[in-house]
Structure formats: structure tokens, C-alpha cells
Amino acid sequence: MAKHRGRGVAAINYPIGMNLGGDPSQALVHSNPSGKFTVALSSIDLGQGMKSVTRQICAETLGVPIEDVYVDTADSDTGPHCMGSFASRGTHRVGNAVMAAAREARAVMMEAAAEELEVDAGDLETDGRGNIRVKGAPQKSISVKDVAVAAQFRQGKTISGRGIFLVPLSDVDPETGEMSPATCYAHACLIAEVEVDDETGEVAVLKMTSAYELGRALNPKLVEQQLVGGAWMGMSHALYETPEPYYPDTRNGPRDFNEYLMPGPGDICPHDITVLERPAPDGPFGAKGPGEMCANPVLPAIANAIFNAVGVRVNELPITPEKVLRALKAKNGAPASRFR
């Protein structure tokens, strides 16, 4: 009776956006007369940070400070249509729509500034701190606030923009499955280290080391929360969770969190994450989206680590202690450690 350590690896890719496309999102951007911008969306912030990434995209595109942009979401009377927050589509689809709307609003803002400064709009640039200035002659400048006042009360211009992003719906060939499922993919490789108790069948995850390629990481903190939380969910899927523990037998289903098992804080392991950024050609600033895929490599990596530790393959999820013990029994116990 002993505890055995093992390491396992898994590598994955993940399609961004609804499969086959055909899932549009719209955005509206407008300025009030103080040069403060509102982004109107109907998209949902589930906690993933939709409001924050779209705010950053809008500020970057407009060339104004982040404090001057506020994102208003999830009101069907004010926010234009969005397919929804699923399929890892928020950053990519909604981000692109916001970028398009912000570009249109920026063009009006620069025209209004050009009229005030009596120069050509093509000679102007934003400094990202709330001013618009003449390229090469930064002393000749005007604040975004003054431009907004002038546009509203003197020039009669709306500093506003509309944006939509749509990946056209792909056909599917019924005979071959030929199709365009997605325009870009995120990638990951994850190594899990586990300890398997051959007496109880319990599996403890000791450490995870991963590399995720997500296109441009628009906000590293939001990427971190997704990757950390996603790995926890992956670990939970691998070892703990199901409402039908003896599927397809429907009995013994849990009714609450006392009966539905998930790892607690003490079961969460250190996770060493590295992020790579290969920009998606059609992503907003090259972004893809880490939302769904971050849970996926954890499940097989843990299964493969269990094999490395005790030499058994459990092909049914979740890998409960009962399944590990049954597999060990069928194999007459665990072989000597092959830890790599």
C-alpha cells in the first residue's frame, strides 16, 4: 500500500465563436458633451469580464483614457442585438463590434477636432490622455472634452459609431462534413502531476504546468482569472463532478452541494501558467478568447498522469476513487512507480 506519483500531458486547440459562424453582435458607442463615452451592448458579463475587455478595446480604438469609457450592457431597450455570452465568442465577436463602432465614433471626433483646429483631420492624432494634437506639432492640440462640446453645441455633430461583427454562416457538406467551423483557434499544453493512493483510490493533483496561446491577451488579469478558474473546473470534471455517478443508471443523483462533490480550496494545487500570444488576424487587436478551452486539457492530463503513476487507464469520467480501485484490482495492483 503506497502513494504513487505520476505526470501526464495533454495538448489541445479550441475554436473561437459559434461553430460555423452566423452569430452576429452589435455595439453602439457615443460621447456625451463632456467627452465621456458610453458603449451600449446587450452582451452579458457573466463574471468573465466582458465589460472590462470591451472598455479597453473602445478606449484603445478611440485613443482616450480608460476612465473616459463606460460600458453599459444587457438592456434590450438600449443595447443592440448580441447572440449571447457563450462559445468563447465574447472577446472576439463583441470586441470586434465595439472596435468597429469606436472607429466610426473616432472618425467623427477627429473631424470635429480638425474643424476646431482648422487643420486636416488626417494630420491629427490622439495622445491617449484625452487630447487630440497635430502630428509633429503637439503644442497645437485640443482636449477631447472641448471637441465634444464643440461637436454638440456648435457643429451639430454626433460623436457616435455603430459596429457589427459577423462571421458569415458556413455551409456544411452533408456527405463529407466540409465546413468552416471557426476563423481562429486558441491552443494549450498542460502537464499535471498527481499522487495516487493505491489503498483508497484517491487522486490528489499536486501541480499543473501549462502554456496557453490565446491571441492577444487584452487584460492579463482577466486571462489569469479564466485560466486559474478553468483549470480548477477541469480538475473538478476529471475527478469529482457528475449528477449521475453511475451513468447511464440515473439513480443516486445529488440534490445539493452536500452531495455534489467538487474540490475545495485545500484540493487546489499550484498552477504555473505561461501565456503565448499569436495574434488572430481577425481578432480585436489579435485577441481570441480563453473562456472555454482552459478547462479542457486538464481532464486528459490528469488521466494520463494517473496511468503514469499506477499503470491503469480509466476511460470514464469522473475518475472516482472507486473506478481507480476497480482498475487497480483488475490489474493486480500498482506497478513500481514510473514517475517521469
Add this chain to the structure above:
Amino acid sequence: MLEFRKDIFADERDDNLKEVGRPTQRQDILGHVTGASAFYDDHRFAGLLHLKILRSPHAHARIRSIDDAAAQRAPGVKRIIRAADVPVNLNTLLSLIQFGKDDEPSLASDVVRYKGEPILGIVATSERSAREALALVRVSYDPLPAVFDVEEALKPGAVSVNATYPKNTFEYYGKYDHQKLRYGDVDSAFGQCDVIVEDRYQMSPIEHAPTETNGSIAVPDTNGRFVVYTSTQALFFSLDTAAKINAMPSNQLHFIGGTVGGGFGGKVDTLTEPLAILAARLTGAPVRYRLSRHEEMQFGSPRGAERIYVKDGAMRDGRIVARKVTAYFDSGAYTRLSSYAAVKCAAHIPGPYTIPNVYGDVYCVFTNRTPATAMRGFGVTALDFALECQMDKLATAIGMDPIEFRILNAYRDGDMKAHRREAKNCALIECCQVAAEKANWPIREEYRRMSSRRGAASAPHASARPEAPRRQPAPAPVQQRIPYDRAGEPPAPDAPPPRPPAPPPAGSSHGATRFSSVFGTRRR
């Protein structure tokens, strides 16, 4: 610990940005951490009524009769909602994008097809009154045989679950009971390969387990409109679904959502809004319909179970030459979104690898269990589990290091995928290299020099790599200082032996940026 490797693919990015890439604090974080953010259920209304649902205790039964006379007289009961009250009592979620046929009633009238299927609603002045009145409803059932296993459901003579799809499978393109993927010739490839690994994988259902259960509050507004506060993760999806079921113009509905206590795919199904709106219409009062934890766990749709058979064939040098997959999505009693996931699954069958012969059949199967729905990684999570376990078994069978085996077979820019689109913007190889380096997992120099980019260091068996239509190799881009990016350089004739494991990196390395982390440590 989170580290960025800005050096990799640096030549494809303009990092000179002001707001993008910064760890800006979330716009909504102060509200979240101080408890001030309003979730749907934080809205208060005078005269709020509560909707509770009578659910089937049987997995499959004919409803002979429903006697709700006693419930109607129970204290606090304002209204009973029956199947006949639902204006359009048959819907399928993806009818909004013209995919699939209406197959699911909001309230069952003649047959119940899963344990927990809604039959009747009671609107009362409190949740307790509603629950107590539910206990007074007498339903007489004729239990019917049920089917719970996806392969049993496909056998001739199996119990028919879903009246719209009597053969227990979703219908694709008006003629097939599954989604196909066909590329190359798997059978002749299997005949020629050195190693075959074949296995069966099963993923059980998984509950989304959001902190906030599904729910909504529908409030009568002026001019015949209704304001609906909702936990949905797809505002217009839910609005349009609710409008269809209630036969209302969509502009009579004003949906307000936005701060959601966890979704993970489980809040797309619009489980509560249509009946909450109907109840508000029938009573003229604001009505809340929220799932209890028990309902959420057992009757709120889960990630569906998937059964996946995989057969892979490889050569002794490590190349995978053929893959055959048969997958069954357990959709439960109705379609919801599983039909969509089966198509997504078919496209994903080769995973991130270049395989010249691929054959896939993916079925969306109806059984007498709670309808399944989307969940994080929908259509892909279970397949990735199966494929990556296969990759480990193949590497073991061939005697290759599992990371080198993945790098060898990884797709590169310009490779042809089984769904007949060229791979581009690939980065699997680089992820494998970085993960191996960080975990001190030794891989050989030639594998550390490979690249996802065309014209970069090639695979060791490049001439033997599966041939597929490809773009002309691009000229080698200007490269950077680290091994992964050494494009164009052929592997050194005498590749040095694997380097000893590097010590764990101390502090920043490779010009990488580190961010503090929120990780726990193990208790042991």
C-alpha cells in the same frame, strides 16, 4: 504564477498599445466585492407572486388526468397555469437560427419524457403557498418503458422518446441520423499502419453548479409591455424565445440582465422567462420563477453525457495516419443545443493534429433523461479527453515521448484539416515546447527547434509527413533570439543530447512579464 512569453510570435504583434494588454481593474469589481452589484433577484416589487412547477416523477409516462381542484382552492394561490395556457407550447431553442424542428413543450400535456419535466405551474403569494398547493395536485400516469442508454436508444424496436424525432436521433440535412466527417481513406490506411489503438470513452453528465440558480422576474409595465429581470447569458436569445412561446411581438418585452452569478452554458436555455412572463400576463402582477438548488441540480439541463469510440492508426516513426471516431451525444428527451454540438464535435475530430485519413460519425441521441445543454467547451471537452488519452496510449505503444509525439503530429500553418480548410495561425508546438521547458520535461533538441510556422524548422520526417494540399512555404520571417523561433535553420547535423532539466526559473526570464497570482497551495 502567470508569466507572459512576449518573445514568442513578437514579430506578429504591435505591442505599442496604451490600454490593451494592461491589467486594468474590472469596471464592475467594486460592486461585486462590496455586494452592491444587483443580480436579477435583487430587484424588489410590491405584490410579487411566485411561480412553482409541478414536475413529472416518471422518466416516461402518459398523463391520464390532472386534478388541480384542491390546489386551486389552496390559500395564497392566484392562478394555475396549464399546458393549454401556453400560447405556443412547442419550441426548439435553435429555431431562432433555423436549425432543427420544434420538439419541446413548455408544459407537458399528454406525455412526460423525463423525470422532472414541467407539467403545471402554480402562481401564489409566496413560494411556500405555491409548494404546498403543488402537493395537492393529483396526476394520474400510465408509466411507459424508458430508455437511458444512447446505444440502446438506437437499436431497432427501442422505446421512442421524442415525438418530433421518433427514431431517437436528431435529423441532419433532412436525410441523415448523424453528422458525417469524411477525409481520405481510413480503411486502407488502417491496413497499412504499424500500430492501432482503439478504445471507448464515456463522460457522465456534469452540472453547471452556478452560485445563482436559473431564474427571472417578469413585471407588467405600461402599454402592455413587460420588464423581465433575468439571469440569462444570452439576452436576445432569451427574449426572442420568450416572445415566440408567448406569441408576443418582441418589442413588448424589455429584458434586463447583465450581472449573472455564473453561467458556464447553463443559462442559455431560457428555462424560466417564458413561464414567468405568461404568469405575469395572466395575473397582472410581477412574478418570480427561480429554480431551487434541487431543481437546478436534477432538472436544470446539465452538460450532456458523451460516449466516444476512437480508433487510431500510426506508423512506427510516430506519424498518425488514420483516425475513426463514432460519438454519441446524450441529448436527453429534447434537442435544446446538442444538435449543434454534434456538428462542432465532428469538425474537431482530428484535434490539433494533421491526420491524412479521418472518418467520423457523430449522433445526437434522445433518451428519457433531463435534456442536456451547452457547457464550457461544448462539443469538444469530452472529445479532447478521448483524443488526448488516445495520444498518450499511442505514444506508449510506439515508444515515443508523449510531448515529442504531439509536436511531431501537431498541425502547422498551411496543413489541410479534415474539414477541408487550411490550418493557419497555429501555435500548438510552441505551447508544447514552453510547457515542457517550464515543467523540466526533457524533449530532444530537434523537437525544441520545431515551429508552427511554415518555412520554420521542419518536422524530422518532413518528407514522410502526410501530404496534403499546402501553401507555398512562406519566406522565413525575421527571427528572435530563442530556439522556438529559429526559422529556416535546418536541425544541426549532430543534435546535442537532451539538455539536463533546467533549474526552475528564478524571477523574470526571457523578458517575460509576471503577474501576481491568486493560487492556493495544497494543505499537505
